[in-house]
Amino acid sequence: MRYIEPHGHMVSRTTDDYRAMAMAGCQAVCEPAFWAGFDRSSAQGFYDYFCQLTQHEPRRASMFGLPHYTWLCINPKESEDLALADEVLAIIPEFMDSPNVLGIGEIGLNKNSRNEMTVLEKHVDLAGSNDQLILVHTPHLEDKRKGTRLILDVLKSDSRIRPERCIIDHVEEHTVGMVLDDGFWAGMTLYPETKCTANRAIDILEVYGNERIWMNSACDWGISVPLAVPQAAQEMKRRGNDAQYIDKVVYQNPIEFMSQSPRFIRPVGL
């Protein structure tokens, strides 16, 4: 089996995880910028993080034959401080020409506050001004429905933003419909407790189809499983899905979306 991990926070994972993913058939790993579990105290902390994402992590992944791609932003959990957000937004262009940068992400909302909205709009402007792909984080749990609606409205209000160049991640049963109906891509995150289980993700595919949708592990420093995507693929097989159907969801669809960036190189797919 071959698959792509389109959303993994590998800076939080061990080298053993890279090895396990490669052995499970992973062909490429893509890492959006995120919250490290604690607040960074200055823009310099983000500068170092962006260096890690664009220089160090690709080298670590290459030890296992894995191409590594990334997305840049200040995440919504650190967007309440508008002054800090402006400083971080100012340094992002310096990294946007790095060879493994696919776009702006994972931007979005966390608690759906006014400041988070302001920073989201600035990220969308940055992406629109530079013709970048967008990867969106939707809020957690009770905040997801409202936040997803607000995010879609921001994206749709900017005429430079094309829905087919945006992936709205962490969809669940109550948000996937609005995302796909508006022409965006949808990402399903496979988490043991929050977001989607493998079985619920497969149910969503049965109900909404397998176009413009992918699965990811979003493995990070919290409760998460780096092999969640190949495990879900195994569950799809158990449920009777054929190899072509599974390959489209876990391999072809991520390639279709990310190939909209000229930096994404189609894997050999061994």
Place this chain on the structure above:
Amino acid sequence: MADQKNILDLYFLDARARLIDIAAFMDRVDRAGGETDFRYNAYREALKALESGQPDRAEKVLLAFSDPTDEPIPAATTKAACGAWPGADED
């Protein structure tokens, strides 16, 4: 598409175990005594979606836990979500 027997063969024991876990969780909460809070109220409300007889139970459960409002809040005072909407007064 698998038929119902296929689905039950694959998932019945797992779903049965999860249902017993839900029952045991509710027994545990009741045994603990004290005042209930909005999370447990939302949980009991969400359970009603299971009896809807419609094939959108998962969506209904998620909506039962969701913030139903549409406007941004003035400021984020926490980073974490707790799984149920506490109501407008708590934002």
